[in-house]
Amino acid sequence: MPEHTSNAPSPRRPWRTRGLAAAALGGLLAATACSPGTGPTGEAGDLDGVTLTVAAKWTGAEQKNFEEVLAAFERDTGATVNYEATGEDTGAYLGPKIEAGEPPDIAALPQPGLVREYAEQGALKPLTGEAATALEDNYTDYWRDLGSVDGEPYGVLLKAAHKSIIWYRPDAFDDAGVTPPDTWDELVGTTAATLSDAGITPFAMCGASGWTLTDWFENAYLSEAGPENYDKLAEHEIPWTDDTVVRTLTKLDEVWGDDDMMKGGRKGAVQTDFPSCVSDVYGQKAAAMVFEGDFVGASAAEAGATVGGDAVAFPFPAVGDEAPVVVGGDIAVAMTDDEGVRELMAYLASPEAQTTWAGLGGYLSANSEVPADAYADEFTRGLSETILAAGDDVRYDLSDQVPSRFGATEGRGMWSILQDLLRGTTDPEAAAEALEKAASES
Template identity: 30%
Template sequence: MFGQSRSQRLRGALAGTLGLGLVVGLAACGGSGDSDDDSTAKQSIDCSQFSSYGDLKGKKVTVFASIVTPEDKAYTDSYKPFEDCTGVDIVYQGDKSFETQILVQAKAGNPPDIAIVPQPGLLKQLVATGKAVEAPAEVAANVDKFWDKAWRGYATVDGKFYAAPSGASVKSLIWYSPTEFKEKGYQVPTTLDQLKELSDKIAADGGRKPWCAGIASGEATGWPITDWMEDFMLRLNGPEAYDKWVKHEIPFNGPESTAALDGVGAYLKNDKYVNGGLGDVKSIATTTFQDAGLPIVDGNTCSLHRQASFYAANFPKGTKVAEDGDVFAFYLPGKDASSKPVLGGGEFNLAFADRPEVKAFQTYLSTDTWANNKAKVSQGWVSANKGIDPNNLSNPIDKLAAKILLDPNTVFRFDGSDQMPAAIGSNAFWKQTTSWITGQDTKTTVDNIENAWPK
């Protein structure tokens, strides 16, 4: 049993801020939310690619996902070129209870034709029901062509490949004020050592703490530290050790994991570094993740905040989110400037039927054509599809995320807690790291998480 995905938790937690931040914060960058002009539908695509599937006119394909109004409009708009080419009717349904409902439907034998699955753990559960079907050869070929091989691995179960990736997210980001950096002469760091040096310099300059942070998130309190720790696990120990750690092939209380949490502690448990404008170290546990990075904008209390690309939606009305704006983000560097570990998340298009119209639609969703169509009508969405043109992305944060994802030196790894059993990834990991931020030592923390791992 795997826990609710990070994207699911954030969607709910940000429900109150998306209407403000995503439209306003990103509008300041030149965008204004999902397109209302159905521009994708007007684009011509090569319809001959679907001729091998036969006459599909009048057929129907059902799609089930966690993405609800208004975010779902970009998806349905991006489907229109396929509908125009084939005559297939794509029937989309979004549900905030998707993760629970899709398992119920699959086990009962009445799943949708395609589900947009937000994590590898849930995908494996759905495959285990026996109702999911392997991806057709055309989809597999497109994934090999357009994605890094790690992505194929996340949708492979017992040697069989099931689903092409859809959207992606970048978590390895640090938010900052370009104005402050320019005024103070600060440089964006390119190594972990430089990040530490920058933090020391900001602290020594006085008047502000270098970092602000918050992990409060209702029942999910603690999850931001899991992202911090996963980023440091990946950077300090490398992708192979990270993979073993996620699969519990090395213990949670081993030297690798201990070093990663201590690496995080050098920032988050350092009184000289945190919690700018919000309190002392312990205040991190009671500060909501939504509020944590906002002091960056005032320029007086903190300078840095580690959070994923979605955080652009959280800044107040009128905030310019851009490289020359009020706030922007830079890549959380690796141990050296040549390494490019990236922590992120994503979604997968998993099918439960192998009718021709379903295969044809799956194939469309695995192409660079669909990725670019989706990019043109979306805000706050990006793909790791190598064929995506960053110029089709409408705001600077999306373009930054795409640049990171598509960098040939990037070594991408999926969010670890979203792949761990629920007893760890959405329980012990959250709770124990929360206790750690309020005073519990590292050894006790990693020992308690290791002891909670299902036998």
């Protein structure tokens, strides 16, 4: 894991003083450590005795790094912040707690659909004070809208994700004599095939974590069918039995349907979760590639790899005319108005907290005030610039836009149906029919 040190002077405190000035791009490769600032009276320790709870889906290195960010808030304010891991199905975890009147103080929601659902239930507190100011000052309209419902701001995109990259081991590519591909046909027919012929398993899959399979589909579909059809499918304005969907599922089956393409074959692929698949590549070195977002960097570092060195990535290859760019993220929302919640929300929304996390690795921010040199490596810095400069063809994770019971629920909907395709108990045409049925029922 990248070291996170600083010999900089005492930082300004943006969660109290409206933000740092934007740093110029292309700064030094350095990680900067910051303390979160003072409490509401301007003196540290004014939240002594206050206990807060934050719930999120992060585990492993992601959880560890986030807890380090929270620890800075604890040191500065005297508060105690407890972390609760929700598991992959955030809605299933939070639903009973909301019904019981015992929600966490703050939750990181992985789907904008959940923000709307909970806001309409009255389960969220609108952003106010410094958190609302940080959202207005430091985020573009695109990112602000993700956490808003009918124009009312409820959440801040705490952690962005660039989901259109495939990570690989350069040594494996060198051994097989291959280079990163530009197109899907090159990925399957040249890169993966040559690796396999050289006795190197091309992919480690993360099929037990169904959300990773939806990311495969979204990237392939955006490139194959184009942004307009992507939007229509997200709104269910075209059926999931449309030819564009079947073509995309057929493309995926070129990898998913070949045991030699994946560590452990189909059976092993659907039994391996995230981040175990990352360890398969960078720890066990049992495969050459793993597909997932920029956050793979944290798990790769935990496995002993150096991001930008022996852990690098190439853009998801073009299936159609253009390579896709799919983004995701986790939106921090307040679920109570207890003492200390407003202060913690303001801190999490600040460039200071996010600069700290950026220096720890495996993280991207959509906050325009996080300086480029906060990122611990040049590779991640480049990804951050892509996120901030998102163009008209960039699309947000489709499975996070549809109802969560269809797009983001373990054991049903997209997760379950794509797992069936991966394990070989269905085919592309039947999977498309199952997806349409599930979407219509959601």
